[in-house]
Amino acid sequence: EAGVVQSPRYKIIEKKQPVAFWCNPISGHNTLYWYRQNLGQGPELLIRYENEEAVDDSQLPKDRFSAERLKGVDSTLKIQPAELGDSAVYLCASSPTNTGELFFGEGSRLTVL
Amino acid sequence: GQSLEQPSEVTAVEGAIVQINCTYQTSGFYGLSWYQQHDGGAPTFLSYNALDGLEETGRFSSFLSRSDSYGYLLLQELQMKDSASYFCASTDSWGKLQFGAGTQVVVTP
Numbered sequence: 001e002a003g004v005v006q007s008p009r010y011k012i013i014e015k016k017q018p019v020a021f022w023c024n025p026i027s028g029h030n031t032l033y034w035y036r037q038n039l040g041q042g043p044e045l046l047i048r049y050e051n052e053e054a055v056d057d058s059q060l061p062k063d064r065f066s067a068e069r070l071k072g073v074d075s076t077l078k079i080q081p082a083e084l085g086d087s088a089v090y091l092c093a094s095s096p097t098n099t100g101e102l103f104f105g106e107g108s109r110l111t112v113l
Numbered sequence: 114g115q116s117l118e119q120p121s122e123v124t125a126v127e128g129a130i131v132q133i134n135c136t137y138q139t140s141g142f143y144g145l146s147w148y149q150q151h152d153g154g155a156p157t158f159l160s161y162n163a164l165d166g167l168e169e170t171g172r173f174s175s176f177l178s179r180s181d182s183y184g185y186l187l188l189q190e191l192q193m194k195d196s197a198s199y200f201c202a203s204t205d206s207w208g209k210l211q212f213g214a215g216t217q218v219v220v221t222p
Contacts, residue, residue, distance in 0.1 A: 031208065055207075091155065099163075100144045100202065100204045101158045101161055102148075
């Protein structure tokens with residue numbers, strides 16, 4: 001069974017440029033999460049989807065961040081414009097049920113110069 | 114809201130036992146999970162406790178006390194490959210999963 005797939009693995013951009021990350025969850029997993037992880041810290045939830053509905057986006061900086069999950073499968077996270085402080089690893093995870101067991105992708109490491 | 118506290122670092126020798134404590138403050142608490150993350154890698158699920166008591170999975174065990182808002186992860190027979198960061202994460206009744214800051218475990222020969 002394929003795991004959670006994310007792309008790109010690495011991205012380097014200049015500040016004020018846009019960037020987008022893509023995630024393909026494990027087949028059949030209805031719940032999809034986007035987390036941001038800074039070095040030496042725990043993952044911080046940005047947004048959670050149940051199928052195509054965003055059920056928790058309270059920690060998503062909506063002035064520059066947006067996300068979508070069309071058809072309740074793949075998801076895209078966008079930052080426009082990027083700021084220096086956005087440099088981090090963006091992790092996508094999926095889960096079949098509310099059991100506390102999330103399956104993470106390898107993450108997309110963003111560097112903003 | 115949710116907040117979790119765990120020690121920042123623990124050092125132990127191979128073959129030893131390490132206990133990582135986690136205290137949480139979570140509205141509508143539902144369960145506590147543990148994840149392992151090696152440098153440069155993705156977090157991987159270790160265990161989940163929704164009920165009080167001990168859950169054992171091989172060399173790793175996890176404990177939860179809901180009345181004390183406390184849990185721990187026990188790593189036995191430590192191996193060099195266990196050097197990693199370990200995160201506790203609480204799930205609330207709405208399905209939100211929030212992570213602690215992580216505990217770096219350093220295993221020495």
